[in-house]
Amino acid sequence: MNEEKQINKIFSKENIKWLIVGFMIMALFVLIFAFGVWIGGEKARFSSNWADNYHKNFAGPQNGFNENWRDVPGGEFMNAHGLFGEVIKVDENSFVIKGRENMENVVIVNRETVIKRLSDNIQLKDLKVGEFVVIIGSPNDSGQIEAKLIRIMPPPPVTMQPRGRLN
């Protein structure tokens, strides 16, 4: 009888409620952690591809930067889904930007890419060297970003510019 009471006490509504809340909080933490790990993996993969293909994209060290990771400007993984910086070269289907720590990135433009100056849609040929752009897209295996949205923005004030300031 006494044992039954104790079991009932352990499995009371209040205890079960707290147990569920605890599990939910733990699941949330695990989810956030897993998402962080996944984001980190994406950034690392993109940075590695960027470093591996640097000589092909920009003519840099022949073996890329992977022999000495510290040679990579900034020494940090790059954002794989978003870039920002100054346009330094415009080609037919791509352009090059100079972003944080003066790192160059090739941005691929395709038919579906939306390029916006304020609220107007423009073409790649309208993009000018020296303009400040924010790019949303996805990385490819060549260390380039395939752009989905390109927004031309006014250049940020000097105090808001990233390290290795944009000139």
Place this chain on the structure above:
Amino acid sequence: MKRKDSKSREFEPIEPSMGLFDKIINLIQKEKEFKKSRKIFFGFLFLFILSLGLFPFSFLTLFDQIKDFGFGYFVSSAINDFGSFTMFFKDFILAIFSSFPVIGILIFTINLILLLFTLRLFLYKKQYLIKYLIHKGI
């Protein structure tokens, strides 16, 4: 025997004055309170100087990370062009999270909590701090 008598008269116990015991207890109590208020005062001073001194650095760390990672650019792009944000929702979210200044926010939040805790300590224990300052004649 005579000699012993004269000596015992010399060391006759003196009757303590009225309220001496209370006075001693009071002094001990005051000394204890002074020690406590001194401990709180120096603890407060240490935490206050530490949190206030670190505040500009933690703020600068957060500010630098926000501008270096481009968090502000992605967020402002999403806000200013909500249509594009909904169209490229997944990539926008990934870009924003990838540029999230986690370390900067963590350092700044810890610093802010420490500063708020110090201010709370001052508000709750101000009578001790004032007592210490009065005792020191400052």
